[in-house]
Amino acid sequence: MRLFAAVLPPAHPLGQLAERMGRLRELPDADRLRWTGPDDWHFTLAFYGEVPEEALPELQERLGRAAHRCAAYELRIAGGGRFGDRVVWAGADGDRPAMRRLADAAEAAGRRAGLPMGEHRPYTPHLTLARKRTGRLDLVPYAAALAGFSGSAWTVTELALMRSHPPAPGVPGSRPRYEPLARWRLEG
Numbered sequence: 693m694r695l696f697a698a699v700l701p702p703a704h705p706l707g708q709l710a711e712r713m714g715r716l717r718e719l720p721d722a723d724r725l726r727w728t729g730p731d732d733w734h735f736t737l738a739f740y741g742e743v744p745e746e747a748l749p750e751l752q753e754r755l756g757r758a759a760h761r762c763a764a765y766e767l768r769i770a771g772g773g774r775f776g777d778r779v780v781w782a783g784a785d786g787d788r789p790a791m792r793r794l795a796d797a798a799e800a801a802g803r804r805a806g807l808p809m810g811e812h813r814p815y816t817p818h819l820t821l822a823r824k825r826t827g828r829l830d831l832v833p834y835a836a837a838l839a840g841f842s843g844s845a846w847t848v849t850e851l852a853l854m855r856s857h858p859p860a861p862g863v864p865g866s867r868p869r870y871e872p873l874a875r876w877r878l879e880g
């Protein structure tokens with residue numbers, strides 16, 4: 693099963709972001725992007741890829757320990773950017789060093805559980821809003837429309853282990869579905 697660890701923002705900031713996203717969806721060519729929605733929105737901490745069923749107990753055990761060591765922290769959804777001409781995302785502000793420590797701990801949990809974690813990349817907290825479908829598209833105006841956005845702060849108190857169910861093959865507009873499998877309180 694395809695798994696990742698994430699921070700799930702509460703409803704209020706998600707609603708604020710949804711409201712701002714309305715502006716982005718009015719930009720020219722917005723229909724050439726595949727948009728995500730508030731039900732999908734999360735900040736990925738670590739991506740585990742395909743995890744065999746038998747590795748799940750140890751991963752959960754390790755994630756529980758990671759959450760036990762990491763402290764709750766303040767976060768807000770703020771600003772945004774793009775990954776090249778492929779992805780438009782909203783960013784995070786607040787205690788980013790604490791977010792980074794949690795991401796490192798979630799990645800280490802995967803590695804210690806024996807999962808092939810790939811290379812360690814610089815962590816960019818982001819919440820994916822849209823992905824390009826095909827062709828060339830300048831995403832600069834979309835990123836610019838997020839400049840100055842700052843949602844309400846909240847305290848991140850939980851780490852979630854998420855399962856990603858792939859989109860139905862051959863169904864136009866079908867999107868992956870994300871399901872929380874377990875959550876741990878941050879107790880450090």
Ligand code: 2AM
Nearest residue numbers: 696734735736738739779818819820856
């Ligand atoms: P994305 O939003 O930048 O696409 C579920 O797919 C979550 O895992 C998404 O947040 C996705 O990030 C992330 N994800 C998917 N594949 C990944 C990969 N190879 N490396 C890192 N994160 C990945």
